[in-house]
Amino acid sequence: MTAAQETAAYDPSNVFAKILRGEMPAHKIYEDDETLAFMDIMPRGDGHSxxxxxxxxxxxxxxxPEALAAVMRTAQKVARASVAALGADGVTVQQFNExxxxxxVFHLHVHVIPRFAGVALRPHSGEMANQEVLAAQARTIAAALAT
Structure with a gap:
């Protein structure tokens, strides 16, 4: 680790911490004692969570290690449900650091992006998606998790 990484402290005011505390809204897909899955408001593909x-x-x-294991268990559940619910041909899982x-956003997170043959990922433009569309996708994926 670099000196900057060693001294960088977790900031509890980050947007994902606020979502976890219920201070900001999110289109939730899945939640357990250790993790939360929700729709990305600036999706790079349909169903991006x-x-x-x-x-x-x-x-x-x-x-x-326990947090990493919990995140990956949930990412796998969400990926399987997303592929099934949306009829995707595959899934891209991404995770970025520093x-x-x-x-x-400096709270550990994994991107789960359903993929469709011949459809490229959209660029990260910073443009927010239609909230009604995100809510509908969240309900569809959550329903697949419930079966």
Missing amino acids: LVVPKAPCRNLLDAP SAGGQV
Whole structure:
């Protein structure tokens, strides 16, 4: 780790921490004692969701192994449900660490993006998706998890 990474502390005011505390809204897909999965408001593809640990982890570099294991268990559940619910041909799972690695929100999170043959990922434009569309996708994926 670099000196900057070693001194970078977890910031409890990050947007995902606020979602976990119920201070900001999210289109929730799945929740258990250790994780929360919800729709990405700036999706790179239809059904793009995020899985976060409830533990205060900045990223992969400081997360305890138990939090990583919980996140990956939930990511697998959400990926399977997303593929089934949306009729996807595959799934892309991404995880970024520190600014140089592409991380924007400094709370550990995994992107689960259903993929459809011949459809490229949209660029990360910062443009928010239609909230009604995200809510409908969340309900569809959550329903697949419930079966």
